[in-house]
Amino acid sequence: xxxxxxxxxxxxxxxxxxxxxxxxxxxxxxxxxxxxxxxxxxxxxxxxxxxxxxxxxxxxxxxxxxxxxxxxxxxxxxxxxxxxxxxxxxxxxxxxxxxxxxxxxxxxxxxxxxxxxxxxxxxxxxxxxxxxxxxxxxxxxxxxxxxxxxxxxxxxxxxxxxxxxxxxxxxxxxxxxxxxxxxxxxxxxxxxxxxxxxxxxxxxxxxxxxxxxxxxxxxxxxxxxxxxxxxxxxxxxxxxxxxxxxxxxxxxxxxxxxxxxxxxxxxxxxxxxxxxxxxxxxxxxxxxxxxxxxxxxxxxxxxxxxxxxxxxxxxxxxxxxxxxxxxxxxxxxxxxxxxxxxxxxxxxxxxxxxxxxxxxxxxxxxxxxxxxxxxxxxxx
Numbered sequence: 001x002x003x004x005x006x007x008x009x010x011x012x013x014x015x016x017x018x019x020x021x022x023x024x025x026x027x028x029x030x031x032x033x034x035x036x037x038x039x040x041x042x043x044x045x046x047x048x049x050x051x052x053x054x055x056x057x058x059x060x061x062x063x064x065x066x067x068x069x070x071x072x073x074x075x076x077x078x079x080x081x082x083x084x085x086x087x088x089x090x091x092x093x094x095x096x097x098x099x100x101x102x103x104x105x106x107x108x109x110x111x112x113x114x115x116x117x118x119x120x121x122x123x124x125x126x127x128x129x130x131x132x133x134x135x136x137x138x139x140x141x142x143x144x145x146x147x148x149x150x151x152x153x154x155x156x157x158x159x160x161x162x163x164x165x166x167x168x169x170x171x172x173x174x175x176x177x178x179x180x181x182x183x184x185x186x187x188x189x190x191x192x193x194x195x196x197x198x199x200x201x202x203x204x205x206x207x208x209x210x211x212x213x214x215x216x217x218x219x220x221x222x223x224x225x226x227x228x229x230x231x232x233x234x235x236x237x238x239x240x241x242x243x244x245x246x247x248x249x250x251x252x253x254x255x256x257x258x259x260x261x262x263x264x265x266x267x268x269x270x271x272x273x274x275x276x277x278x279x280x281x282x283x284x285x286x287x288x289x290x291x292x293x294x295x296x297x298x299x300x301x302x303x304x305x306x307x308x309x310x311x312x313x314x315x316x317x318x319x320x321x322x323x324x325x326x327x328x329x330x331x332x333x334x335x336x337x338x339x340x341x342x343x344x345x346x347x348x349x350x351x352x353x354x355x356x357x358x359x360x361x362x363x364x365x366x367x368x369x370x371x372x373x374x375x376x377x378x379x380x
Contacts, residue, residue: 040351042127044168046099047120051091053078059098062107063090088116095119096160100167103192111185114157117227119164121350121357125313126164128348128359129223132309136370143222143378144169146198151176151307153210153226153296155201157185161225166198174221176204176214210299215306222377224300226312228292290319293360297326301340304364308373311361313350320347320358327362340364 041047057064066080066087080087089107096102096119110116129150134142148171152161155175162173175190177183183203190199202214215221293312300310314320327342343366348359365373 041120042124042350044127044130045120045123047095047123050077051079051095056091056094056098060090060094060104062104063094066090092116092119096163099123100164101193102163102167105192106189109185109188109192111157111181114182114185116158117160119160122160122227123164123168124350125225125227125359126161126168128350129165129225129309129311130169132311132346132361133222133374136308136374138371138375138379141379142169143374144171145378146170146172147378148172149174149221151211151215151221151224153224153312154178154228155182155186157182159186159189159199159201161227162199163189163193163195166195170198173199174214175199175201177201178204178207208295210296211303212299215303219306220377221307222373223309223311224307226293226296228289228296228312289315290322293323294326297323297362300362300364304340308365308370309361309363311359314358314360317358320360323360343369 041049053063053067057067066084067078068076068080069078070076080091082088089110093102093104093107093116096106097104099119130142133148134140137143148169150162150165150171151174152165153176155162155177157179159175162175165171165173175186177186180203183201186199186201187196190196190201204210204214206213211224289312293314296310296312300307314323324345327345342362342364344363346359346361348361350357350359363370
């Protein structure tokens with residue numbers, strides 16, 4: 001579900017906010033309705049809601065040792081132990097190999113402990129970006145090919161967003177990252193998948209900057225996307241991760257274990273571990289996702305005419321309004337200078353599985369300007 005907010009007047013902004021729900025559909029050039037219920041993957045997502053383990057094993061045989069087919073001595077739907085980081089890595093690698101033509105060496109290249117987030121949810125974000133660009137296309141076709149340029153802010157070692165975006169839509173991607181080890185991994189992933197011509201991995205040297213230092217002079221991009229660090233401190237991450245791991249130990253495949261074993265298992269859980277992995281810069285930053293996205297919004301003003309749509313994931317619903325406040329209150333005119341004004345804000349409720357999150361998007365172009373942009377960049 002997409003909520004659109006159009007900014008018509010900064011003086012009367014609270015009176016003119018208009019919300020309209022829009023639903024995106026399939027690959028048809030006409031935008032059609034999508035199912036309202038959360039938890040449904042995007043219609044173009046290769047993941048349909050259930051993992052076909054046999055298909056994934058055929059594509060990536062290394063997954064097979066991790067697949068569990070019985071529970072309490074009875075056959076069950078094939079699954080994995082989601083509290084085991086190696087099993088999670090094998091599953092997500094299999095999804096990338098089977099659905100996005102990724103080289104099986106991916107799992108070997110990825111450093112131990114690096115974040116490998118669930119592939120279906122990351123694919124959803126890419127598909128929704130395609131839908132947003134589609135709205136600006138004069139012919140209402142989804143833009144594909146190298147004329148479309150996007151930026152992934154904080155690509156991590158997994159390079160997952162650029163990998164999916166290039167595989168599905170053939171876009172060019174700028175991938176930024178501050179961690180040196182993650183940069184080397186990302187570059188190697190692009191290389192072994194013959195996508196170095198489409199994916200440009202760049203080093204962001206400052207933790208305080210988003211676009212400054214990585215976007216070249218005169219360079220333009222059609223969208224920026226970001227999966228910001230969720231947590232405000234390492235302690236906050238450890239507390240939340242311990243809770244999730246304890247839940248995994250109690251439920252699912254571990255229900256068959258005696259209570260005494262579960263207790264020992266819970267006590268042995270390392271609160272610094274994470275079943276999806278993650279380096280410090282991928283998991284937390286001062287102020288968490290609210291501070292990070294607010295900094296992104298503030299810096300986006302400097303590049304208002306260089307990017308069609310800015311966007312970021314927001315993991316917690318109660319953070320959305322706090323972040324949106326930065327979009328609607330960007331400061332008053334200083335020394336009589338005309339300030340830059342956000343023209344439209346969109347929220348997309350996204351969920352592929354049990355976890356839901358929101359994509360927050362904003363643009364400094366009005367509707368006609370967005371159409372003109374598309375006509376110049378990818379609709380000739």
